[in-house]
Amino acid sequence: MIVDTSRPYDFIVTGASGKIGRHLVPLLARNGRTLLAVGRNSDTLRRLFANQTGSVAVADYGDLKRLPGCDTLIHLAVRNNDAPGTLADFSAVNVDFASQIAREFSRMNGRRFLNISSILALDDFEESPYAVSKAIGKRAIHDIIGDRLDNVHIGYFHDRGYFxxxxAFLSRFGPAVGGMIFALLKMLKPATSAQSLVDYALGEPHSLPPPGILTDDLSRSRAYRAISRSMDLGVGLGILLLFLPVFAVIWIAIRLDSPGPAIFAQQRVGAAQIPFTLYKFRTMKRDTVAAGTHEVSSSAVTRIGAFLRRTKLDELPQAINLLRGNMTLVGPRPCLYSQTELMQAREALGVYALKPGITGYAQIREIDMSRPIALARSDHRYKKLRSLLLDLRIIVATALGRGGGDRITASDQV
Known part of the structure; x- marks a missing residue:
């Protein structure tokens, strides 16, 4: 259908002929909304969407100047990370052209500018032209339209029968077998379905907590849960068997260093806020106040305790928690029930859907419990980005010494 420049549209989709647009537009069209697919070549769009259920109008970018208005603009036009080019090449599309579209959106007095980015743009260590240009483009769009910008980061994009x-070779196996193989491969990296993106576009803006991550829920994967549990059991048994002599030496050293038990057992907040007993080697003096580590004076740490904390040997007894199933290798660090600010922030962000972990995403980013809001947000980001590869990356980073645990307060500050 030819674009009607006399009326506003419910949805305008830029970059509609791309891999995401080709799947998103038909799904949106089935919801009875007025829809305009926009691209560089309107003839190409007309061929793509000629047989779609619902009414899809097509236009090139020049037609945007003649439109009176729109409700939601979904910006898919992008120079992707798999394209060659310099930062200037990427910026021409992801910054300059995106700003041009934002100005047209502002002129049309649109309600919501849904800007789609890859989760690569969230990676702290990603310095590719794509990631840099998308970050700059986000700021440029916001400068033009303000809080009407709804920025969403997605993972590997897929649709029913489209992998x-x-x-793409998985399609040769048919939807059933191909789908099973794809479900296994999805454990390696975060993915996002076309339907979930459509559902978000049809819903309320800004309903995703910052920084706006829309990915498939990996907790629904039985294979992921089985692999994670197998790793927990394997590591837990391995620690108890291989480090048994080390356990004995540490036990004796703690008892000789200060009065009190060698094992420290404390109630912590587990998954679904269910309490569990956390086990560690004792690193502080007996009868130290039960509070967050950052709230305890450094003078409470024993001599052997300082060594254990620095080398992370104090956490070896958490192998018991792994075997019991109330902790996992990678997850949010378990807190105390007295840490109400952290608990409330985690509850609001759905973090308690996860088991607490021995190490975690926040730890390797040097975010500890002294920053409860930042910690809860980092835990939420892990929840949305988790995968087997990310878990492995966190484990390796921890083994190499990143993430020193929760900081203690200097004696003269208590």
Whole structure:
């Protein structure tokens, strides 16, 4: 259908001929909304969407100047990370062209600018032209339209029967077998379905907590849960068997260093806020106040305790928690029930859907319990980005010494 420049549209989709637009537009069209698909070549769009259920109008970018208004603009036009080019090449599309579209959106007095980015743009260590240009483009769009910008980061894009460009060969196995293989591969990296993106576009803006991550829920994967549990059991048994002599030496050293038990047992907040007993080697003097580590004076740490904390050997007894199933290798650090600010922030962000972990995403980013809001947000980010590869990356980073645990307060500050 030819674009009607006399009326506003419910949805305008830029970059509609791309891999995401080709799947998103038909799904949106089935919801009875007025929809305009926009791209560089309107003839190409007309061929793509000629047989769609619902009414899809098509236009090129020049037609945007003649439109009176729109409700939601979904911005998919992008120079993707798999394209060659310099930062200037990427900025021409992801910054300059995106700003041009934002100005047209502002002129049309649109309600919501849904800007789609890859989760690569969230990676702290990603310095590719794509990631840099998308970050700059986000700020540029916000400068033009303010809080009407709804920025969403997605993972590997897929649809029913469509497994993405890189895994297109799975279609040869048919939807059933191909889908099973894809479900296994999804454990390696975060993915996002076309339907979930449509559902978000049809819903309320800004309903995703910052920084706006929309990915498939990996906790629904039985294979992921089984692999994670197998790793927990394997590591837990391995620690108890291989480090048994080390346990004995540490036990004796703690008892000789200060009065009190060698094992420290404390109630912590577990998954679904269910309490569990956390086990560690004792690193502080007996009868130290039960509070967050950052709230305890450094003078409470024993001589052997300082060594254990520095080397992380104090956490070896958490192998018991792994075997019991109330902790996992990678997850949010378990807190005390007295840490109400952290608990409330985690509850609001759905973090308690996860088991607490021995190490975690926040730890390797040097975020501890002295910053409860930042910690809860980092835990939420892990929840949305978790995968087997991310878990492995966190484990390796921890083994190499990143993440020193919760800081203690200097004696003269207590």
């Amino acid at each position: 993405g460009e890189r895994l």
